[in-house]
Amino acid sequence: MEIDYRAFAFVITLAGVINGLGIVRVLSSFAEFLRDQGRHQIKNYWVFDLWASYQFLMHILLWWSLWNMRHVEALNFGKYIYLLTGPIVLYLGTSLLAPTVDEEQVDLQAHFFQVRRAYFTILGLFWLWAIFSWPVLLDAIPPTISLLAVNFVIVTILRFTERPNVHAALVIMAWTLLLLFVARFGMWLGEVGELTTR
DSSP: OBOOHHHHHHHHHHHHHHHHHHHHHHHHHHHHHHHHTTTSEEEOOHHHHHHHHHHHHHHHHHHHHGGGGGGOSBOOHHHHHHHHHHHHHHHHHHHHHSOOOOSSEEEHHHHHHHHHHHHHHHHHHHHHHHHHHIIIIISSOOTTHHHHHHHHHHHHHHHHOOOHHHHHHHHHHHHHHHHHHIIIIISSTTHHHHHHHO
16 A cells, blocks of 8 residues: 555554653653652662663654654555564563662662663664664665664673673763764654655
């Protein structure tokens, strides 16, 4: 089926809702954290904080980037399922990362390393989805392929190492890449898509 803007709005709505649930999950966890600070002893961990804020920005950036999908010329159910996979995987990563504050003491470093393998596996799946979303949906190679590939390598390394110094260095690298991506490709709505269709 060829899609026009009305069909695009209909098709993209479910992806937007799923992605929005991830944003709500981050914000509600942060609100819980603020509300429960007096009742619970929360041991903070800056690497966790950076990944949590990274995850939040990824949801915003995913929503911003979905506008590029308006260039999909023909959409079938298989491609639609593929399109939905990205927001679903990102939401799962957010849910894993968000701690449950039900004990008197919450150690965010212990929580982070407890969910590390699953979280970075899911984040790796997200980056694979991002790498292949353009070839699958738009029959094109994304102009951001090198940044996407480096992000995939970073999360793969983090999935297999427990060394805190490696996590500290690579979260800074991941943030640098994310800011570089936004500065180069994400400042204007649909900028990446325009690069491909020129």
